[in-house]
Amino acid sequence: MPHRLLPFFALIFTVAAILLACADQQPVNADHHGGAAEAGEKIKVAIVTGQNNHQWTHDSPALKAILDADGRFHTEILVSPHEKDEDRAAKWDAFRPDFTKYDVVLINYNSMGGGRETWPAPVKDAFESYIKEGGKAYIFHAGNNSFTEWDAYAQMVGLLWRNPNQGKRLYLEENGEVVILPAGEDRGAGHGQKYAYAVDVRQPEHPIFKGLPQKWMHNVDELYHGQRGPAENMTILASAYDDPAQRGSGKHEPVMWTIPFGEGLVLTNVMGHWMGNDGPALECAGFQAVLIRSIEFLATGEVTSEVPADFPTADKVSTRKLDIQPIASVHQHLHFAHTECCPQAAPEHLATRD
Numbered sequence: 001m002p003h004r005l006l007p008f009f010a011l012i013f014t015v016a017a018i019l020l021a022c023a024d025q026q027p028v029n030a031d032h033h034g035g036a037a038e039a040g041e042k043i044k045v046a047i048v049t050g051q052n053n054h055q056w057t058h059d060s061p062a063l064k065a066i067l068d069a070d071g072r073f074h075t076e077i078l079v080s081p082h083e084k085d086e087d088r089a090a091k092w093d094a095f096r097p098d099f100t101k102y103d104v105v106l107i108n109y110n111s112m113g114g115g116r117e118t119w120p121a122p123v124k125d126a127f128e129s130y131i132k133e134g135g136k137a138y139i140f141h142a143g144n145n146s147f148t149e150w151d152a153y154a155q156m157v158g159l160l161w162r163n164p165n166q167g168k169r170l171y172l173e174e175n176g177e178v179v180i181l182p183a184g185e186d187r188g189a190g191h192g193q194k195y196a197y198a199v200d201v202r203q204p205e206h207p208i209f210k211g212l213p214q215k216w217m218h219n220v221d222e223l224y225h226g227q228r229g230p231a232e233n234m235t236i237l238a239s240a241y242d243d244p245a246q247r248g249s250g251k252h253e254p255v256m257w258t259i260p261f262g263e264g265l266v267l268t269n270v271m272g273h274w275m276g277n278d279g280p281a282l283e284c285a286g287f288q289a290v291l292i293r294s295i296e297f298l299a300t301g302e303v304t305s306e307v308p309a310d311f312p313t314a315d316k317v318s319t320r321k322l323d324i325q326p327i328a329s330v331h332q333h334l335h336f337a338h339t340e341c342c343p344q345a346a347p348e349h350l351a352t353r354d
Contacts (some may be wrong), residue, residue: 018247042074043299049108050080051116054142057327059274062107062282065324071186072290083115092120099130103299107143128152130261135297141272156266158234159227164188167228171251172239174203187226192247196220196317197240207303208293219284222273225249233259285310285318
């Protein structure tokens with residue numbers, strides 16, 4: 001071969017090697033859990049529900065409606081069996097969600113109290129593996145009450161509705177400094193009266209909150225206080241001052257945070273109370289925008305959503321009415337009493353609920 005051709009062939013081999021290497025790479029932010037980052041595909045979301053002390057037949061379709069209206073999400077509601085169901089054991093044996101089909105799994109499930117049931121071991125194992133291997137989860141409101149017997153879930157969620165002796169207590173000072181108290185010190189989980197409160201963004205440069213007001217009014221909702229758990233590896237995204245005049249704790253309580261678990265990520269948002277036919281918290285324009293941005297962030301690692309013109313301000317609530325079709329269910333006759341929610345919580349701190 002003439003020496004003058006060697007540089008040419010060397011260039012050809014170099015370019016070919018680069019192309020082959022690129023072919024082996026996954027697209028940015030895409031993985032085997034649904035591949036939402038691939039151009040043109042909708043973000044796949046599963047809402048797992050079926051048991052809750054809240055009216056899951058209403059708030060689950062409300063969450064789906066909020067996401068579907070955005071146009072970038074494909075949302076499915078996965079409904080578990082219930083202890084009132086006929087052939088319950090067979091239905092539980094058949095309930096095996098394939099979490100890996102979804103980019104984000106939203107947990108709207110509360111197994112605590114009132115005859116409600118936990119997931120079978122194979123479902124727990126599948127969810128735990130899904131997160132460890134890179135899956136993403138959004139824990140919605142009373143979803144952080146659930147699974148008292150599941151240690152890995154407590155690690156994923158960090159703070160849960162638990163007794164004072166069931167983990168550490170975390171709150172924030174006005175300046176954002178995090179205070180952690182040991183198990184047994186201070187109150188257990190509860191909430192005061194439902195009222196509209198100001199959300200303080202603690203990570204304004206985080207993709208979910210970048211460009212949004214650093215303080216905004218959230219519509220009437222429960223504000224959890226005294227939550228307990230491992231409280232490890234948490235990034236506090238937002239908090240809210242729990243007004244003692246509303247039977248609150250007088251502390252800045254965390255309302256949104258993330259925790260890495262294995263290769264995956266879990267985001268908890270304790271806002272979003274719904275009871276009966278009443279869901280003012282989900283009608284909050286701020287809650288809706290943050291939900292959309294949170295799911296997009298979990299699925300892709302970035303947020304492209306525009307800041308909505310009706311986003312609430314530091315002193316004014318903004319709402320959007322929801323037009324939903326409740327899930328037709330044999331469970332609708334059940335009594336969704338809040339007092340059944342969390343029998344483990346210390347009675348003196350368990351708020352009176354509807």
